[in-house]
Amino acid sequence: QVVNALIQADKDFELVVFPGKDHGAGSGPYGTRRRRDFFVKHLLGGEPRGGD
Numbered sequence: 001q002v003v004n005a006l007i008q009a010d011k012d013f014e015l016v017v018f019p020g021k022d023h024g025a026g027s028g029p030y031g032t033r034r035r036r037d038f039f040v041k042h043l044l045g046g047e048p049r050g051g052d
Contacts, residue, residue, distance in 0.1 A: 003015065014038065016031070016034055018031075036048070037049075
């Protein structure tokens with residue numbers, strides 16, 4: 001429902017799904033990098049350095 005509402009409102013958003021995992025699934029290396037890259041891009045205005 002949330003995704004549909006964002007689309008209907010023409011809002012940009014990012015959604016990362018970890019199949020078969022609960023809410024805390026993003027605590028591994030991939031989730032940590034995705035969070036870091038999001039903050040660098042959207043809060044600091046920089047370009048994420050990518051996977052490392």
